[in-house]
Amino acid sequence: MAVTIKDVAKMAGVSPSTVSRVLSGHPRISQKTASKVRTIMTELGYHPNMMAKSLVSKTTKSIGVILPKPAEELFLNTFFMELIRGIVSQANKSGYDIVISSGANEQEEVEAVGRLVHGGRIDGAVLLHSRQNDPVVEYLHNLDFPFVLVGRNEQYQDVLSVDTDNVQAAYDATRHLISFGHERIGFVSGPKNLIVSKDRMKGYKKAMHEAGLSTKSEWIVEDDFLQESGYRAMSFFMTLPERPTALVVIDDVVSFGVLRGLNELGYKVPEDLCIVSFNNNAVSELYSPPLSSVDIGIYHLGYVASQALIQAIQGDDKSLFCKRHIIPHRLMVRQSSMHNVMRTT
């Protein structure tokens, strides 16, 4: 049997209450008693029982994370790992543990968080991505349960969130290509229901529009574009009468598929087509050619998300905290976009 507060108390010749108080650093405890108790604690190898503590304090010192199903976003693998790493680091630093759960679909996700929330297992939750009409956001919001969103929510604007300025990021990426003389620039997007797809699309269009360039609908690929379809997509793109000379791509891993397709078709990057994408995957700089990518500081996103959430959990006046944190991004220019095009205008 593990050693309890009672054992320590008896050994130290004090009451359990006193032991509890030195444990929580209560101010009105004499130095002498405190140090004596502490000595006994290490001597006996005492560790407080978190379950008992949680039961009475109504606080668990842990936060929940729902792992998204791979299906719809296989290619974001490293994204989630980096995010979780950031979350775990900062949470641990603040004395919190991370509880991970998962659901095979949105319904199951709601059930999973429901179990965690109502079971009293977590003090708050972080949602790893933003979808349209996310039932989990709906659920947590109605419960008024503390949570933070990586991304943003369209229905509830005031939700605590940590995000990249994806409109700006896509705008920057597109501007970069425009500055190299490209006029026909395509956009390869991700799943339509992700807010990130929407925002980056917006930034892309904005940059094109501002530069007086048109965005033909056949230059835009949306929906679940998986790496595997890179070949097909490219064979379509490249045979267009007015084919794009550059592409903005939603994620580096999608670019890998695109590059594979182009390679099979005998096209060279960046000579025949320039590419810039997002998320700065670890593999991107090793690729041939090295891939230009917008680094969005994924680890940092996770770190700040955890920080903001814990602040919200512990804070008294929630309205005081910044509701929306934007993490700066940075375009890493590499070979895949380093090619000047003559302006034909």
Next chain:
Amino acid sequence: MAVTIKDVAKMAGVSPSTVSRVLSGHPRISQKTASKVRTIMTELGYHPNMMAKSLVSKTTKSIGVILPKPAEELFLNTFFMELIRGIVSQANKSGYDIVISSGANEQEEVEAVGRLVHGGRIDGAVLLHSRQNDPVVEYLHNLDFPFVLVGRNEQYQDVLSVDTDNVQAAYDATRHLISFGHERIGFVSGPKNLIVSKDRMKGYKKAMHEAGLSTKSEWIVEDDFLQESGYRAMSFFMTLPERPTALVVIDDVVSFGVLRGLNELGYKVPEDLCIVSFNNNAVSELYSPPLSSVDIGIYHLGYVASQALIQAIQGDDKSLFCKRHIIPHRLMVRQSSMHNVMRTT
């Protein structure tokens, strides 16, 4: 305030004990009472408080996972994500949650599991990788606390573990190259302290030896070989008087670095050098050239690890369970190794 067992009891006109019993599916409860109680429960939106339950049952229905620091094995990113995904899926299916913690170094890792174990937060732990003289294994083993190891341990052979037969896997990979006529085959390994590096090295040497081929020490790169050093390593390899014509590489991401180096030096794969590596990264089949890789079923490793652990936790007679599970692997042959060499013998 959340609804408790007492509220349900009062509402249903029974005692709390009865409610508790229908909750746990106790056999000697009348159908009538049971269904009445259940109705009230959903009506009131009752959810059992896990903390209270844990406190008395001495069981948490959650298992701990320590996240390794990125530093030493950055390139294994997707490996850990897949592993965790497998663990989470199976654990959730069995009604367990996953608690994740991390440490910046081995000492901190021990402290992290210590907190989880002694705080009574977890019923068991899974260790994501195997190192030589792992203090965490030491710690858990001495405590006789249930845990499962992905990989194997050298000091304690009888530890519950789930592993790839890495000797065989490397043997297979090397044989594959030998069958294409290669005689000078190099090996690019990973961190020396990982058991996986050691095992794959052994398989490589075994295959070489069996085929009557020698393994020069300058054909072997060990230690923290990061992707970034691919260039340097390759410029060394390729200028050797008797340079290798093929390479076995510890992980696909390391191969990406190698390919980058070769590309910059103007060598072609597979024509100038054949490559086969491990872990079948999602990006590998998209690469140019597509990378031959041994698929070790990472998700499956995680799934079985979780399963074995939970079985061990719940089982009465621990000795009955298989202590060591081997997950089958499979070589995915792709372009990077598809090149015949003339035998010069």
Next chain:
DNA sequence: CTGAAAGCGCTTACAG
């Protein structure tokens, strides 16, 4: 088949 009671290991007013 069901209830009253004790207890899991802690915290926290309430006294002193």
Next chain:
DNA sequence: CTGAAAGCGCTTACAG
């Protein structure tokens, strides 16, 4: 500065 007591929400012998 410290202790005795009640209680967090549940489970589980022990009776009946």
